[in-house]
Amino acid sequence: MRRMNHKPYIPHPFQFLMLFIVWLLLTHRYSLGNMLLAAILAWLVPIAAMAIRAPTTPVRRPLKAISFFWLLLGDIFVSNIVVAKQVLGATERLRPGFIAVPLDMQAALPITLLASTISLTPGTVSIEITEDHQFLYVHALHVESEKEMVDRIKRRYEKPLKEIFQC
Amino acid sequence: MLDTIALAVSAVIGLSLLLNLGRFMIGPHMLDRLIALDTMYINAIALIVILGIFRGSPLYYEGALVIAMLGFVSTTAVCKFILRGDIIE
Amino acid sequence: MLLIELATGFCLMVGAIFLLVGSIGLFRLPDFYMRLHGPTKATTLGLGAILTASIIFFSFRGDGISTKEILIIWFIFLTAPITAHMLSKAALHVRQKPRADTLNQDRLASIRERRQ
Incomplete structure (x- = not known):
């Protein structure tokens, strides 16, 4: 670099x-x-x-990154409680599923951060990414509605990351 | 009072270690055993940190750090082995 | 001093509960992809809570603020998603079967080959 x-x-x-x-x-x-x-x-x-060093994407909005960090911390805590209920309840009622999340970003670092965020927020684990960086495959513990879940990931996690990296 | 809490919490973590051991025994695949082992690493770190609080000594921290690093590296290494080592592609 | 003990004890108990929930999830969930959820998150948060208890405990003993536990928390939160990703990659590679009612499981072959 x-x-x-x-x-x-x-x-x-x-x-x-x-x-x-x-x-x-x-x-x-x-x-x-x-x-x-x-x-x-x-x-x-x-x-x-x-x-x-491999080429990386520079952080353009450090202040946004800090507020994203707090959002992430709160989400990890709140949704862990939700998942605790799901884990301790009847497992037959859970509807697990694989979901494809379309990506608006191409650079490696933002996608890595998004995948890590998805893995850390309970209920979802990022499984694999397509070779052309178009889709991120996610396994969810309980899918109420596929579209709603994709929307939530895009709105809550991808949008701030896009703003932080300006890409 | 804190001593009692520390002991009770160690008991709870011992219970989760037993659960992990159960998953380690029944498998069924090697990956299930691997993930059980990874969780046991994390529980062991927690146990060491609680021991440090119980004894009132900050010296146990280095051990916890070493276990954290070893756990991550060994799990990743076995994953890489499963990915590349034994399957004919 | 009692307040410090209470705060430490509370953090310890929260951490232990999350560690237990993660281990229960690992033990009783039916297929590998679901089992992945317990250890990567609940146990990570549980360990974070226990290390927070350690920070609180050692910071109020007169030897100055104890910060070194932050390093372990940071490391754990950094590596947990990577471990989960490596495990899921390996699971796809050895063709682990998800539970029968899993949504979109017909796409597993294309996920494995990283196609759309």
Whole structure:
């Protein structure tokens, strides 16, 4: 990846932040010296690892990403309770099914995030994606209405992701 | 009070470990056993974290982290083996 | 101090309940694709709750805020969907049969070959 239009002193701001936080969490010491070491490592490692990186889609709306994170957290919690009821109830009454969700995105990173989101929100697991990135196959534990489920996934998870990545 | 809760919670997690063991025994396919093993990894992490709370020692955290990483890597490795290793395509 | 103990105990119990629900789901659901649902989500959330209890507990012991559990939570939430995807891919590959009343199961062959 040869994208150099960022600030020149931190070529990979996202990786910098990630490595900085992970280093601090791992060592678990918040002295000034340790933070300095974290900053140096987080600056150096992405530069050293630049050769093996695959091209990614840049995050265009970081604030939207934060609100999406909270939406996701709430959804994981609420729908886990729903699934707990389904799991503990009569399994004969469940109607499992495979659903094809048409995708409006093509880039790999947003689709990966969408698939992970679908897997983490209970009731659905993403199974497979078609070779041409047109459809995402999802297995659902209980399908009330196929169309409604697809609409919900598209409206609730795909739309914010599209806004975050602007694609 | 917290000691009692920690003990009760360990008992509940022990019960879920037994359920996982049951799924591990009856299978029927290797994948069912694999997913049971993966869940046992997660339950084991929970058990270690509770042990840390019970003993009041933060040292158990490293063990939990290692188990989390090993669990993920080993499950993915066996999946890859099933995908590529034994089926004639 | 009692409040801290209560909060820790509450998080522990919530976590244990979700772990148990995930394990029950793994044990009693009838086919592999349905069994996939229990471990990937309920147990992940359960572990998250138990680690939150650990954060609360160790943060109020006078040694400063305990943050290292965040790393495990992050790691677990990052890897759970990947594990689920690998397992489902392997299940499609060895032609695991879904339950007889599963919707759209006639499309399994095209899902396996990643066609529409």
